Amino acid sequence: MWNTNATTTGLSEVLQDFQARFNDNPRAKKLVTGWDRSVLLDASNTGNKFVLAVQDHALREVRKVADFDEDAENLVHLQGDESVLTEIFSGRYNPATALVDGAISIFSSDRDKVKLEALAMILWRLG
Amino acid sequence: MKARTEFLFYVSVGVGMALATSSFTVVSGLFQILTSPWVLQLAVLLAGVFCAVIALSIAELASMFPSAPGVRTYLKAAFGPRFSLVLVYLYLIFTVLMAGVEGYMFALVFKAAFPSVPPTLTALVLMGGVIAINGVGLELPRDLQMATTYASVLLLLGASAYGFIVAPAPLGTVVTLSEGVSQLPQLPAAVGMAIFLYMGFEWAAPVGIKPKAYERKIPISLPVCVAVLSAIYILFVLALPLHVDRATVAGSSVPHVLYFEAMFGRAGTYVALVLSFGAVVSTFNAGIMGGSRLVFMLAREGLLPAWCGATSAKTGAPIGGVLSLGGVACVSALVVSHYELQLVLALISATIMCVIYAAFMAAALSLRKSRPQARRSYRTPVFPWLQWAVALVLPCLGLGTLFSVPEQGLRPVFWMLGCLVTALVSTEWSLRFVAVKEQRGSSALAP
Numbered sequence: 001m002w003n004t005n006a007t008t009t010g011l012s013e014v015l016q017d018f019q020a021r022f023n024d025n026p027r028a029k030k031l032v033t034g035w036d037r038s039v040l041l042d043a044s045n046t047g048n049k050f051v052l053a054v055q056d057h058a059l060r061e062v063r064k065v066a067d068f069d070e071d072a073e074n075l076v077h078l079q080g081d082e083s084v085l086t087e088i089f090s091g092r093y094n095p096a097t098a099l100v101d102g103a104i105s106i107f108s109s110d111r112d113k114v115k116l117e118a119l120a121m122i123l124w125r126l127g
Numbered sequence: 128m129k130a131r132t133e134f135l136f137y138v139s140v141g142v143g144m145a146l147a148t149s150s151f152t153v154v155s156g157l158f159q160i161l162t163s164p165w166v167l168q169l170a171v172l173l174a175g176v177f178c179a180v181i182a183l184s185i186a187e188l189a190s191m192f193p194s195a196p197g198v199r200t201y202l203k204a205a206f207g208p209r210f211s212l213v214l215v216y217l218y219l220i221f222t223v224l225m226a227g228v229e230g231y232m233f234a235l236v237f238k239a240a241f242p243s244v245p246p247t248l249t250a251l252v253l254m255g256g257v258i259a260i261n262g263v264g265l266e267l268p269r270d271l272q273m274a275t276t277y278a279s280v281l282l283l284l285g286a287s288a289y290g291f292i293v294a295p296a297p298l299g300t301v302v303t304l305s306e307g308v309s310q311l312p313q314l315p316a317a318v319g320m321a322i323f324l325y326m327g328f329e330w331a332a333p334v335g336i337k338p339k340a341y342e343r344k345i346p347i348s349l350p351v352c353v354a355v356l357s358a359i360y361i362l363f364v365l366a367l368p369l370h371v372d373r374a375t376v377a378g379s380s381v382p383h384v385l386y387f388e389a390m391f392g393r394a395g396t397y398v399a400l401v402l403s404f405g406a407v408v409s410t411f412n413a414g415i416m417g418g419s420r421l422v423f424m425l426a427r428e429g430l431l432p433a434w435c436g437a438t439s440a441k442t443g444a445p446i447g448g449v450l451s452l453g454g455v456a457c458v459s460a461l462v463v464s465h466y467e468l469q470l471v472l473a474l475i476s477a478t479i480m481c482v483i484y485a486a487f488m489a490a491a492l493s494l495r496k497s498r499p500q501a502r503r504s505y506r507t508p509v510f511p512w513l514q515w516a517v518a519l520v521l522p523c524l525g526l527g528t529l530f531s532v533p534e535q536g537l538r539p540v541f542w543m544l545g546c547l548v549t550a551l552v553s554t555e556w557s558l559r560f561v562a563v564k565e566q567r568g569s570s571a572l573a574p
Contacts, residue, residue, distance in 0.1 A: 027440060030440060030441060031440065031441070031442075031443055033441070042338075070337050070338075070339075071337075077338070079193075079338055094428075096423065096427040096428070097424075097427060097428055099194070099195055099196070099200075099424070100195065100196060100199050101200070101203075102191070102192035102195050102200050105192075105193040105194040105195070105338065106194050107193070107194055107335055107336055107337055107338060107340075108336075109266060109269075110266065110334075110416060110417075110420065111264060111266040111443075111444075113194075113420075114264070114420065114423075114443050114444060114445060115442075115443040117427070117438075117443070118438040118439075118443030118444075118445075119443070121427075121436075121438060
């Protein structure tokens, strides 16, 4: 089952924790080799937006943004309620299940969706 | 991606998925049950009208659940996990059957161009190639996918138009009104079969690149896909008997090869091969990729064994799903090639999709009642009573399709029953599998 020890603080704190977990995981770093992307987290109910910058095998930056160009190159756009995004990035909600449940939307190529799901598996299930 | 290109991309996904080599096998099947070109065209047109109505309901569902895998998400939201799982398994069975048929049909076209190569070998090499491509996580670039699809569309439209220009006999000699009237009783079954020609247009629904795509672009692209396919097939089924004898068309699994050969001689065989290759690239590859993601998601939900959800450590590709689905698809191709089951399986596929499309329509209506306040950036303009009518008629059309080719006897019915039993057993097994896992989890946590 999913990790239930994650903290229950807000999305911002959860993402900081996620960044540390990501950068400490060699399998996650291997998985993002050559996969430089900006992952936009778009909390549809609060309007909060965060960008996770994946570059050179690492999650380089997590920052809150006021707005973001949806036409930007290499963008993976995740949209959902802030509580759902928090659950996903704290490892309590499988993103593949969240997608099936209609709780989140992912706007990207199929391969990027697959990559995100694989990352979640590594970080929260097998990591 | 620019706005206009983005719209063209969505249309290319839907049209590309539907425009398969096996579609021409169904054209042949339609010529087996109907000899009147205008009744045949009417069947294709009516199937298109049905699919346009279905497309608008799917657009509404997609606007509620953007980017979600429709067959699981829409039906689970509307009808709960058990019923939706039965339909998901039916959909996976459909994917496997179609992969087998599509692989073998491509192999027959390849054999027409290179007679010394055995079709079974071609089909297996093709399957192996697609499994390898998906296993290593390669994705067809969007621009290439669009170019392939639109080139195929233009080729078919152009070849059909050229067929009218160089027709040895005027169109009026082929289309006679009186001949068709006696065939109208076969029309419902033919419509069910013709729905096969449009199957796959719904794949445009989950591929939205931006949230705003679900407000207009995706909802419009779905019926546009149906309209483009209608134009292609109506022109093709009209041009085909102008150059190839109807009985010959009815007796061939790859009538487009005969048409292109009649039009362009030996070079036509290679044109048909290029067209079929384009169809395989867009349909077959995407089908295995989409199906394997569905297997992956079921595994992540705990409904299938964990190995089905295995992913590549390097690319993240769903290797478990690709290998399991691809492996079964290889078996399907072998069975199809050995027993020449292409038409039977195409009929079953049409029936399965009639049921699934009916379920989509019922889901859209059901969710309007159960979740009236849910976000909907698009609502189908079709009257609810008409949606219900189409939802009720579709399974009947599907059922009629099973009996549409008398030469096949009850074979399609037995195969369909087999598919249904497999889906039901798989569903029960999956639900018990989850229950046992949860029980073990609870026991492990107990003091």
